[in-house]
Amino acid sequence: MQLRPTLDFLLYDWLGAESLNQRPRFADHSRETFDAVFDICEKIAREKYAPFNRLVDTQEPHFDGEKVTLPQATHDAQKAYAASGMLSAAQDYEMGGMQLPYTVEASANAFFAMASVSIGSGMLTTGNANLLMVHGSETQKEVFAKNEFSGRFSGTMCLSEPQAGSSLSDVITRAVPDGDDFESDLLGARYRLSGNKMWISSGEHELTENIIHLVLAKIPGPDGKLIAGTRGISLFIVPKKLVDIEGKLTGVRNDVALAGLNHKLGWRGTTNTLLNFGEGKYPVDGKAGAIGYLVGQPHQGLRCMFHMMNEARIGVGMAATMLGMAGYYASLDYAKNRPQGRLMGVGGKDASRPQVRIIEHADVKRMLLAQKSYCEGALALELYCAKLVDEQHTGQAKAADDARLLLEVLTPIAKSWPSEWCLEANSLAIQVHGGYGYTRDFPVEQYWRDNRLNMIHEGTHGIQGLDLLGRKVLMEEGRGLLLLADRMQATVLRAAQTAELAQHGEQLAKALAHLQSATQAAWSTGETGPALANAVPYLQGFGHTVLAWIWLDVALATKAAIDAKSAAHSGAFLTGKLGAAAYFYQYELPKTAAWLRVVETREMTCADFPEESF
The missing domain is CATH 1.10.540 (Butyryl-Coa Dehydrogenase, subunit A; domain 1)
Incomplete structure (x- = not known):
């Protein structure tokens, strides 16, 4: 590869x-x-x-x-x-x-x-097990997580519901204690769940002995009513097949039934399901209700689930990145081998001249360079975030806490940026192929279809934008944004010492200043509605600024390898990195000004547009 x-x-x-x-x-x-x-x-x-x-x-x-x-x-x-x-x-x-x-x-x-x-x-299985390693009991780790890590069991995350979608406040799946001795089960406090979960990836299959669902549900209060909002949500382990304290299958099917498969635009090889919990199709002990075991404390389910959601968001970002990369490599190979047309200004339209390969055309180079800058930049971002995870878990106290906070700020970008711009790379890969690109004779149309799902997986752009502007840049008095700005400024200072990259550093410093001023301007009135009306343009401007920083830092490492005459990489390979960075600074970074302008002016064109005028 x-x-x-x-x-x-x-x-x-x-x-x-x-x-x-x-x-x-x-x-x-x-x-x-x-x-x-x-x-x-x-x-x-x-x-x-x-x-x-x-x-x-x-x-x-x-x-x-x-x-x-x-x-x-x-x-x-x-x-x-x-x-x-x-x-x-x-x-x-x-x-x-x-x-x-x-x-x-x-x-x-x-x-x-x-x-x-x-x-x-194994993204969902590993994420499911990792959550249990942090929030589960010792028995739950041994019985469920360990068997997931071995591949004997697989895992899911069950959040969305048909009537609620991404609005977890509106979850209505219920969990009631299973008898008076429900707390005595060694696998965890035992409940009976009833409700429906939609868009559950890998929710039903025969690939593993068992499927371990992590399900968000609400425990009714003494009056039988569910607590409104996310405050009442708890988290439960709901296995497809019941197991004993040693993890052995008991032969009893839990009351979890597949209502149907969702037929998707892409990712067609993975099941996507509507699951019914507790409908009575598979009654346990003669009663309807799926057996579930409480994870952590009651009403703390969303806090626990965020552990898996954040991990999944980085995983989705990596999946989007690699789909973009696959399309880039396919279109690069095609462009190197497909003869078509002649170069303007070199013999004009003289049809007697031999055709050139399409990679020789300036606009095809533009499309290839755009793909390269998006996909390699996105890969660098995902790896940077992955190293922050290691820093958080194994670094010294100050470094670990800084990594934690940087991850809070960068996770919405790590999920959303590749899912938008590596999808655009896939679109460009189709364009490079021309008419062949949208046929099934070439793989690029499938890469685009598969990648289109990632803008929705683990939270849409709208959700990521609200999370970033409404929570992440404000938390702990804005310390995360300040930490990120410090790292960007350190890169700018290093670039200033390198003649070839100094101008990029100046451009990044200007974009960073605009991002900081736009953040302050958005919240200057203290009104939530106007501040968040342009959360997605803010997300886009923030993301492009982060990727410009990533590319400048990579370019500095590239320049160091060139200066050291490194034998590990060819000159063409290293020149390619510098060219991709230059493309991003010349063609992409200027877009941030338009995105951030509507944020800082609290532009209400979209928010105020009357429904009847659409």
Whole structure:
């Protein structure tokens, strides 16, 4: 795969990920062990995933009323993934893990996302188990999380409901104590759940022995009524099949039923489901109600679930990035081999002259360079966030707390920016292919369809924008934004010492100042409505400013490699990085001014537009 050189450069030359093995948790590792993991994952992705990407797109999951059927290739790929140890890669040895840095785990998973995001890997299962490792009881960790890490069980997250969508305040799934002794169950306080959950990825299949659903539901008060808003939400483990205290299947099917499969634009190889909990199709002990075990404390469910949601948002960002990258590589190969037309100004329209390859046309270069700047920049962003996770968990107290706060601010960007701009890269990949691009003879139309889902997965742009402008840049008196600004300014200062990059540094400093002033202006009146009316343009302006910073920092590492005459990377490879950075500064960063202008003026054109005038 063409990915490896860029991944190696970003990890080792830019982020210095090799130094992570100096920390006690990662002391058994070295660059050699990191590279061995990449070799294995790249091989599995190449052999078990990539050849079947079109197959799983055309042979969608089939539900016969009782059982979901998936292609054999999906079973084989999931089995190989579990055997690789990647489900528990970052876990303690005692949990069957490898104690790898999350930075390495995220990098290794990139190979699978690029080969076939539709087959999927283990994002939800690992996220489910990781949540239980933080918020679950010791028994829940042993019975559920450990079996998920081994690949014996798989996991889901069940948040949305048909009538509520992303509005978790309106969740109405109920959880009532299962008898008077409900607190005595060794697996956790036992409840009966009833309700419906929609858009549940991997909600039903036969790929694993069991499926562990993490379900948000509300426990009624003494008057039988549900507490309004998110304050009343609790979190429950609801297994598809009931298990005993040792994790063995009891032979009893829980009252969780598949109501139907959602037929999607993309990601067709992964089931997406409507699940009915407690409808009575599979009564337990003769009664309707899905058995669920409380995770953590009552009414703390959303706080617990955010652990998985934030992890999933970085995972979605990486999936979007790698779909963009797959399209970029496909269109680059096509452009190098497709002859068409002649260069203007070189013999004019003389049809007797030989055709040139389309990569020689300036506009095709523009489209390729845009893709390169979006996708490689997005990959750098995701890896930077992954390293912040390692810093938060293994760094010294001050550094760990800074990493925590930076992640709070950057997570909406890590999810939303690649899902918008790597989707645009996929659109450009289709354009490079011309008419062939929207046919199924070439893979780029599928990459676009698969990627279009990522703008909705784990929270739409609207939700991410409200989270960023309404919460993240304000929390702890704005300290997260100040920390991020300090890091950007440090990069600007370094760039000022490099003649080739000094101008980029000046442009970044100007964009950062505009971002800070727009943030203050948005909230200057203290009115929430006008402040958040343009939360998505704010998200876009913020995201482009962050990516400009990322590209400048990568460019500085590139320049250092050139100056050191590094033999690890070719001159053309390094020149490509500098060219992509230059493209972003010349063509993309100027867009931030327009986005931030409507934020700072609290423009109300959209908010005030009368419904009847549409």
